[in-house]
Amino acid sequence: MINDIKKDAETRMGKSIDSLKHDLKTIRTGRANPSILENIKVPYYGTDTPLAQVANVTTPDARSLSVKPFDKSMVGPIEKAIMASDLGITPTTMGMDIRLxxxxxxxxxxxELAKSVAKEGEQAKIAIRNVRRDAIQHVDKLLKDKTITEDDKKRADDDIQKLTDKFVKEVDDVVKEKEKELMAL
Known part of the structure; x- marks a missing residue:
């Protein structure tokens, strides 16, 4: 019973870390990284389609990306989608090759970017603490229902706190690494 609660908490805390890492990938560091374009959607036959599904994105060098549409008619819509995004980059087109x-x-x-990285990290910590709160409430309910003893509750609370500390430290490490990457340019 308690092990299920701890496993669930660990899984949910891990998802918070994964979400943080995913969100930090889209923050532009000055190095060209295809994941920066992950959230860009392009109108394709009436539906908004992820850029990666209508074009090949490569990194010819550290400071540029090359977007090669699979279909020539997609060059214009891809350019518009990139300009409409919040990247602040103007694409340069040479035939079928769109350069960023x-x-x-x-x-x-x-x-500014370091502040937004810290803010994302804080959001992840809040999510982790919310998971801890939920897990402890589950354990409290088990105690109230007399399913577990007071000692079991204390042990479970300690384990949940250790999990929380471990994941909060991981958030700090991820944020520090991203800030280091930002300032190293």
Missing amino acids: NFPPPTEERRK
Whole structure:
């Protein structure tokens, strides 16, 4: 019973870390990374389709991306979708090749990005603490229903707290790594 609660809490806390890592991938560091374009949707036969499904995205060098549409008619819509995104990048088109050049971010922009990274990290910590709260409430309910003893509850609470501490530390590590990557440019 208690093990199920702990496993569930661990799974949900792990998902918070995965979500944080996914969100941080889309923050532009000045290095070209195809995952920056992950959230861009392009109108394709009446439906918004992820860019990766209508074009091949490659990294020719550290500061640029190359987007090659599978269909020539998609060049215009892809350009529009990139310009409409919040990337702040203007695409350059040469035939079927759409180039995105990423200038190195200014010191001010890097500090701004570091703040948003810290904010994302804080959101992940809040999510982890909410999972801890839910798990402890489940354990409290088991105690109230007299399914477990007071000692079992204390042990479970300690284990849940250790899990929480482990995942909060992992959030801190992920955030530090991303901030280091931002400031290293």
